Amino acid sequence: xxxxxxxxxxxxxxxxxxxxxVLFTTPAHADDNDDLAGATGFTYRVHFPDNQMEDxxxxxxxxxxxxxxxxxxxxxxxxxxxxxxVNVGLNGAVTNQNGVIEYGDSDIENDASLKFDFxxxxxxxxxxxxxxxxxxxxELKIQMPETGIEGxxxxxxxxMKANQEDNISNxxxxxxxxxxxxxxAMLLQESAGTLTPDLKLNQVFAGQSNYRNAIFIDFxxxxxxxxxxxxxxxxxxxxxxxAVLYERKQTAMRMAPNSFxxxxxxxxxxxxxxxxxxxxxxxxxGDQKWAWKEEFEITQEDADKFNERDVGLVQEKGFNWxxxxxxxxxxxxxxxxxxxxxxxxxxxxxxxxxxEKQARKKKKANGTKSKKRPLDE
Numbered sequence: 001x002x003x004x005x006x007x008x009x010x011x012x013x014x015x016x017x018x019x020x021x022v023l024f025t026t027p028a029h030a031d032d033n034d035d036l037a038g039a040t041g042f043t044y045r046v047h048f049p050d051n052q053m054e055d056x057x058x059x060x061x062x063x064x065x066x067x068x069x070x071x072x073x074x075x076x077x078x079x080x081x082x083x084x085x086v087n088v089g090l091n092g093a094v095t096n097q098n099g100v101i102e103y104g105d106s107d108i109e110n111d112a113s114l115k116f117d118f119x120x121x122x123x124x125x126x127x128x129x130x131x132x133x134x135x136x137x138x139e140l141k142i143q144m145p146e147t148g149i150e151g152x153x154x155x156x157x158x159x160m161k162a163n164q165e166d167n168i169s170n171x172x173x174x175x176x177x178x179x180x181x182x183x184x185a186m187l188l189q190e191s192a193g194t195l196t197p198d199l200k201l202n203q204v205f206a207g208q209s210n211y212r213n214a215i216f217i218d219f220x221x222x223x224x225x226x227x228x229x230x231x232x233x234x235x236x237x238x239x240x241x242x243a244v245l246y247e248r249k250q251t252a253m254r255m256a257p258n259s260f261x262x263x264x265x266x267x268x269x270x271x272x273x274x275x276x277x278x279x280x281x282x283x284x285x286g287d288q289k290w291a292w293k294e295e296f297e298i299t300q301e302d303a304d305k306f307n308e309r310d311v312g313l314v315q316e317k318g319f320n321w322x323x324x325x326x327x328x329x330x331x332x333x334x335x336x337x338x339x340x341x342x343x344x345x346x347x348x349x350x351x352x353x354x355x356e357k358q359a360r361k362k363k364k365a366n367g368t369k370s371k372k373r374p375l376d377e
Contacts, residue, residue, distance in 0.1 A: 099253025103156025151224025
């Protein structure tokens with residue numbers, strides 16, 4: 001039976017959201033991006049204004065001033081023979097659990113330390129309609145805060161063809177909807193200087209990653225600056241026991257300004273057990289270092305809940321006596337019915353045989369009488 005699973009994946013064909021120390025791609029122009037138009041249905045061209053701080057980086061990095069208003073333009077072209085609509089998304093930069101910065105549409109919430117949301121500062125139309133062969137200019141308005149800012153406001157412009165639900169493929173018995181988008185990063189700052197990132201531990205808690213038991217380290221970059229080349233090392237042990245139960249180390253991670261990360265530590269397919277635990281956490285980036293030792297609790301309620309949901313966990317449940325009694329009762333009942341039927345059929349057969357026997361005796365007796373004649377005959 002084919003599984004009916006809808007998996008929506010947004011694939012960034014041109015990801016212009018990578019920042020210094022990472023390989024960049026160049027902007028997609030209508031004349032050199034026709035091959036990609038087959039997947040997205042359209043092409044785009046970024047127009048950089050005079051206050052662009054760096055050239056040939058493939059994304060917006062604008063030097064702004066307090067309260068400044070500015071409009072930037074992106075040219076959209078529909079080279080196809082059919083009308084289409086381009087959906088426009090404006091999203092603040094966030095950090096996913098793998099230490100990768102996301103500039104496109106995301107379910108990750110803003111961190112509490114974020115003062116100015118990119119989506120409030122940069123505005124534009126929700127969509128642009130393009131006739132066959134038509135070219136239009138997408139205008140995006142930037143309104144900087146009147147109070148001024150320190151550091152960087154980071155976000156992204158997502159351009160995606162509407163109604164991509166028709167891009168369906170069936171793989172491994174699953175129904176997959178492929179959606180393609182362009183994402184263009186935008187950085188806004190009022191000073192060329194950079195701030196030093198700082199981290200704050202929020203909490204340690206039990207949960208699940210990809211439907212498997214895990215422990216999460218939740219911490220925030222509370223400064224409006226990028227944190228690059230981050231390494232996270234974690235060890236988990238039961239309170240009062242120095243033996244390490246679970247550990248993880250990951251390098252080459254990054255964090256967006258004023259964003260949080262929920263770093264998962266796998267429980268290696270083991271059952272979650274309630275109790276009090278200690279998390280030893282070390283985060284480093286260059287010469288910077290943050291070390292935390294955090295006590296946390298896993299309740300019996302959470303342990304039972306997550307163990308039931310863990311798709312890779314072999315459940316070690318005890319006997320279900322109620323089920324066993326029901327099965328035994330059903331077997332006995334069935335056995336009683338079968339036994340009763342056998343007895344009934346046997347008695348019926350015995351009665352039949354007895355009747356036949358009596359009939360034979362009666363017939364034989366009648367035959368004997370008919371052969372004897374009185375002497376006077």
